[in-house]
Amino acid sequence: MSRQTQAIIHADALLHNFKQLSARAPTSQSMAVVKADAYGHGAVNVARILQHVSSRFAVAIIEEAIALRDAGITAPIVVLEGAHQAKECQMAFQHNCILVMHCEAQLQWLDACPKEMRPHIWLKSDSGMHRLGFALDDMPNIVERYQHLLSDETVIATHFACADDVDNAFTQRQLDAFEKVVLPLNFPLSLANSPATVNWQDSHAKWNRLGLGVYGGKVSSIDVSDMPLMPAMTLRASILAVRDVPQGEGVGYGQTWTASKPSRIATVGIGYADGYPRHCPNGTPVMVRGQRAQLVGRVSMDMITIDVTDIANVTIGDMVELWGEHVAIDEVAKCAGTIDYELMTRVSQRVPRIVKYL
Ligand SMILES: Cc1ncc(COP(=O)(O)O)c(C=O)c1O
Secondary structure: OOOOEEEEEEHHHHHHHHHHHHHHOOOOOOEOHHHHHHHHOOHHHHHHHHOOOOOOOEEEOOOHHHHHOOOOOOOOOEEOOOOOOHHHHHHHHHEEEEEEOOOHHHHHHHHOOOOOHOOEEEEEOOOOOOOOEEEEHHHHHHHHHHHHEEEOOOEEOOOOOOOOOOOOHHHHHHHHHHHHHHHHHHOOOEEOOHHHHHHHHHHOEEEEEEEEHHHOOOOOOOOOOOOOOOOOOOEEEEEEEEEEEEOOOOEOHHHHHEEEOEEEEEEEEEOOOHHOOOOOOOOOOOEOOOEEEEEOOOOOOOOOEEEOOOOOOOOOEEEEEEEEEEOOHHHHHHHHOOOHHHHHHHHOOOOEEEEEEO
16 A cells, blocks of 8 residues: 555635635635645646636746646636746747736836737736835836836736734735825726735725635634635645553654653654654644644654554554644644745645545
């Protein structure tokens, strides 16, 4: 029997989450963000599952768009980082992609591109995150000078720095600053990611860009149980050994955990090479036989060890949930000192993605 380490991708959860988030913004159109292999869920699978509800997709880079085209996805694709090189303008045209242009160099590449090979573009404006985008004050001038590169598909977009935090007034400041400059320019707008879609109704515009929420991640600093999202990934692995460890004995590399009483330790076939974070400390929760157990000892490359002393009948072959329906990925992320986005995207290619349709 081969190793049972798997990421189960729940098609019903993806559809449910996308519909919930879209319904939260009924006056907007929503597109699923499937960059970074759909946050580790498998971009082609996710796009195939969502293509009847998401009329567009967003990726970070053109290579991600081309991979979707090669798999037969036909919906327009928005490339969030625009072109990294001049040649990507023509590539975008050939693959029916929309480039989000954030700097003048990109606009000049497009200007140099033969007219009949120019893709549609969006313009990205920096409303305060200071990562990408034209300064707000420059926007009127950019629109005027590059009018000939714009089309009825052109949208002016921005991105929020803190939209998950409902108590952080910075989102409202970004929104106000953006609208003040951009509304008079009379273009359709795109502001909201999934946290903003949930937490900041005033940010809903023509297009919302839904990432984390589609995958069931935590999109708000407050409880949003009026809009339950379902985890779209269950990461699981099987037990490959069970042993009794006497009181006082250490477990794993560096002996970072010592049995305080006679203990039963199960070894599970997943490690940091699979994307289970090495930073997870003793006590990180897992689920086995319907009960919570705890990680003990250091995460190895291919294995972890868990304490199953208080769980009856644990045996070789039992499946262990690392995160998913019973162990929230956000909880594991907190234990590892990171965020759910990182855990999702780091599940390695060694872990087969198994799509479960219900
Ligand atoms: C420009 C842009 N828009 C939208 C998203 C989707 O954001 P989220 O996953 O928080 O919904 C991202 C993700 O990082 C992004 O970079």
